[in-house]
Amino acid sequence: MTRISRRVFLAFALLATGLAQAQLSIEITGAGANRIPVAIVDFPGDFAASRVVTTTVRNDLERSGLFKLVDHNGLVFDENAAINYADWKVKGADALAAGSIARSADGRMEARFRLYDTQKGVSLGGAAYVTSNTQLRAAGHRIADYIYEKLTGEKGVFSTRIAYVVKARGQFLLQIADSDGQNAATALTSIEPIISPVWSPDGNKLAYVSFEKKKPVIYVHSLSSGQRIIVANFKGSNSAPAWSPDGRKLAIVLSKDGNSQIYTVNADGSGLQRVTQSSGIDTEPRYSADGSSIFFTSDRGGSPQVYQVGVGGGDVRRVTFEGNYNVSPRPSPDGKSLAFISRREGRFQLAVMDLASRQVQILSDSNKDESPSFAPNSRMILIATETGGRGVLSAVSSDGRIKQRLSIAAGDVREPAWGPYYQ
């Protein structure tokens, strides 16, 4: 792992002291070995708006660990200006973006930009995004996603959102923020624990476990309306929800017949079906990327290990073998790998298995990793961990090279869930 000697601190000023407004701050602690040098010039037009958009684009690209920002020397020009490719090549920029900000007829802001390949001396395309004045950062994230995809060949995740739980002052807050930790909003406040949030594939809902009824109960919460429905409140404990890739079903864990077992249920709580049959613990179900099977944790072999079963039940296949504590399986959205937490010599660490070769790689050097969550492009994994006795979130690239830390000044952050692509 290449360490950036100059630690980049993007600690944003707190807009308010209220917890609901408390922002995650992001610290980059590792970056890719071969970062693409790119320059983003300032956009002409509304100065303040331009500043918001270009700062967002630059921060996104730098934070990804895949790009190195080349100084734009305060240059300002729009997407239609003639480009002196030779100049930019000398400055070391392989790519260059220029654009403009204009107010559209309905009073909203329009951000236009174009991306250039300075080596080949060609335009790589461009786009225009219209947003309200308060959503300018969203336009910046869209532009960063465009640049990321053109230059890396993979879809960007800057426009995605994350969910996580903050514990502070005796309260549990289920919060939603942009992928850079900004724009935090509280979806649920409770004096009882909230765990295991998971995003519906359309990004409109969260399923989670709340202890507000003095026991674990599974809810589905519509984010825009705040409407909540109880999906499972059976006798015993109800926990570990996971959405099917088509968003129609949830795999859940119930103890209504004794120990924890895996069931599937329709997203409205109807159509309950049992999936696993064991005398021990079966929990932490997650659908495979193609929706045909479920990965889960079970102690049926004497120690907790990851297993796989068809969605209709039946034959169970053991997936992890090394060590005596492998839990929290999370298949990557591209179906190629499986992230999980492995206890090695008393340390709980993030591990990733290549599902084709079954090779396992430990990706973290921390002690208390929990709750991995893949970005929708499968490139980064968000985990909960601990630094200085405080819960923080950490994002690690699936090759282990790039690391970022997201923390919140006012409390413990845990239970991260990375949302789907912007839709």
Next chain:
Amino acid sequence: MKKLLIPALLSALLAACSTTPLPEDGGAPVESRSGSGTGVAPVTAGGVDASGLPRELTDPKSKLSQRSIYFDLDKYEVKDEYKDLVAAHAKYLTANKGFKVLLQGNTDERGSREYNLSLGQKRAEAVKRSLTLLGVKDDQIESVSLGEEKPKNPGHDEAAWAENRRADILYKAPDGRGEF
């Protein structure tokens, strides 16, 4: 081994207190510290306490006021030292079929939250099984888990972890009043 001894000692102390009179002098430092300083222990005959439960369930001198069963790391068997305690609760519940109990399983903070939730459930289930084997009706018992989410001891050491690997018995009277 300290982690195993603390809950064991605590329950031994409590058990001793419930069956033997307080010594006139010396000994029993725990009692003398917690007393009001008057040397007079208040006793109420029968009746219910503020939670609406019979005194015999809540009076510190009654064995039934002991509600916690402690477990070893990654384990969920009810240890022999708690057999008498479980039997006492089973006896009460079979004699008082209108009473219900909520069994809450708990774990220490280490490892996966969801796996710990299931481990806590297994502990609550183990207590439930012991009670039903002694004749308590299934519909008098609900076993749930709080996993690692509601630690009794917020510390991060062996002593705290030992205290948090636990199943608690909560009572509810036929009139709905009680502890859950």
